Amino acid sequence: MPPTNPGLEPLTRHACEPCRYHNIPPTWYRDAYLMIDIDVIIYQEAGLGLTVEGRDEEQPPRYLLWSFMSLMLNFSTHNFFNGQESTAAEFYSREAEQTVMEESSEGVPAIELVQALCLIALKHLKSTLKALRLLSYECLSTPRDHAQTRSYWLVHALECLFVPIKTTTSDFQVPDYPDLTLIPPLPDSSGTEEAAQDTVHVTGSSTTEIDRVGIIAHSLRIIDIWGELTSYLHTLRQGKTEKPWSPDSIHMRINLELIDFEAKSPKKLFLCNAYLSRRTRDEVSRYPEFWNRFMVGQLMWHATHAILNHPFIHLSLLASQGSIPPSCFFMQQRIDMAIYHSNWTFRLLEMFDNLMDIVDPMIANAMAGTATVSWLFQFSKDQEIAQKAQNNLNKCEEFLCQVAQTWPHISQKIDALRKLQALARENYRQCSSQGTTISFQSAWFWDLLSPRPSFGANEARAPGLRGETKSEISLKNHFVLPLHDGLGSEPGNPLVGLAVDPFLVMPGELELFNIDSLSHDFFQSGLWDPI
Structure with a gap:
């Protein structure tokens, strides 16, 4: 110039x-x-x-x-x-x-x-x-612009929903969560002192900073963890496996993040302090900015736990790593957690669905993935476990149909779930008193857990992805039936191992676990055989 x-x-x-x-x-x-x-x-x-x-x-x-x-x-x-x-x-x-x-x-x-x-x-x-x-550049003297921070986390949330690959680089400093806080609203129908101690009405005059909770940071963090889980599932479908109980495994890291999320959650965001049974749909609709995020935090925490502990995932991992000795105790923990969190996921879904209209595609993805957990447990010989699993599947299909009216691509998940249910009716005839060998299309599982990017209705499946063949999974009753005689467990208790403290078992009671039979039957060669 x-x-x-x-x-x-x-x-x-x-x-x-x-x-x-x-x-x-x-x-x-x-x-x-x-x-x-x-x-x-x-x-x-x-x-x-x-x-x-x-x-x-x-x-x-x-x-x-x-x-x-x-x-x-x-x-x-x-x-x-x-x-x-x-x-x-x-x-x-x-x-x-x-x-x-x-x-x-x-x-x-x-x-x-x-x-x-x-x-x-x-x-x-x-x-x-x-x-x-x-x-x-990190501006130490100038605080990051609030709109810039919100924009970053908005894009990040969209990536967690649509992109199964983590995109954040190590040299990029992630901004803090937005510092917007809200006050948990008190139920209109509640006059108890207990409720008054835990919550303060949004429009109340006694509002102080201590009454506020970082509900946005709360929901964004669980969305971030969900993004890590979807990335983990994507790597598993590509055939990249690990020893899940290793301290440096991705499974263990996500599990610790879930524990840390729960430990750092404000007391006012506990489910027991939400008083959902006392609230009405009209009341919840007045504070959507709070209740939508509260719903996301509750549902996604349980759904992430359920999918992370999915028997399908861990049987696949154990079977594909011949050099890694399988752990019966680890598998029992996964079963307990999967049953517990899948049941809570759909119980909460029903509670929130009665109070608000849920059309979030991320919630739909999480519910569809959790439904595959219930699909396996509907074959349990314990009638209570099986019945709850079937009820969960019905709730999931009804919910997905509801979301598909707004997000048509969810109809693909409905089709996959219905195919699995049709296949389940064929599997019922194969159940025995000793165990259940379930035959299914693992590709349908992956379509609900970690769907591949879709570019056309007639396009062939992307290469390098698992789940293209018909498979069998042996789900032994040792893992899905509660222990009865002598252990004080009530029939139908969905938590198999929580009633027994392994550190308090006397040597004379070890035969109740039937360790030899458990190890031999569960990890036989036909555990995960493609047909």
Whole structure:
């Protein structure tokens, strides 16, 4: 760019700004020619075949000059603009893009049009790179803008929903959760002192900062953990396995994050302090900003636990790692947790569904994945476990049909679930008193747990993904039946191992666990055999 021209006086501020910006300094025509010619030479050397002739005689189109000015005002200036470079750049950018769009719609090829498009693209690239550069620096003295923080977590939540791969790089500093806090509303129908001690009405005059809870940070963190689980499931479907009880395993890391999430949750966000049974749909609808996030926190915490401890996942892991000795105790813990959290997931879904309209596709994905846990346990010989599992499946299908009215892609999950239920009716005939060998299409499980990206209805499945063959899984009754005689367990207790403290078992009682039979039967060669 040329130095400031002292002979060119700036226009008065009283002149119409758009009019004065049309009067581009004469010397800038020459510089525009030179810059555009340089760009053309570069593009020509790159093989684009652009040539320009007669630049000294021709006057470039206005839109080409405006494109050039909108870019160069980011790097240089002239006293013509009287300190209003940003306003002028915005004007030139707007005028150039509008005119170029109109010219492009005519369909007439022109070299100047291509040049203008390239200049506009460079201007946008410059703006994008500047924004990325600002994000890469940590401003210790200046707090991060609240809108910027909310934007980051909004995009991150969308990635957790739609992208099964973690995209955050190690050199990018993740911003803190938004600090917006809300006050848990007191039930309209509650007059108890207990409720008054735990909650304060949103409109109450006695509101203090201690009454507030970070409900947004609470819900965002569980969404973040859910994103890690979906990424984990994606790697499992690709065939990348691990020893799940290893301290440095992904399974253990997610499990610890769930425990830490529960431990750090404010007391006011405990389910027992929500008093859902005392609330009405109208009451909940008055505070959607609180109850929607509370619902997400409760449902996603239990659903993430249920899927993380899925018998299908851990049987697949154990069977695929021949060098890793299987752990019966670890498997028993997974069964206990899967039964417990899957039942709580659908119990809470029913409670919230009676109080609000839930059309969140992330919740639908979580419920569909949890339904595969219940699908396995419907084959239990314990009638209470089996009946609860079947009820859970019915609730899930009804809920997915409800969400599919807003999000049509959820209908694919409904189809997969119905296929599994049709297959379940065939499996009932194969159940025996010693155990249940369940035959199923593992691809249908994966379609509910970790669906592949869909690009077309008739497209073949992506290579490298598991679950393309018919499989069998041996779910022994040792793991799904409660222990009765001598241990004080009541029939139908869904928590198999929680009634027994392994550190308090006397040596003479060890035969009750039938360890030899358990190990031999459960980990036989036919555990996970493709057919």
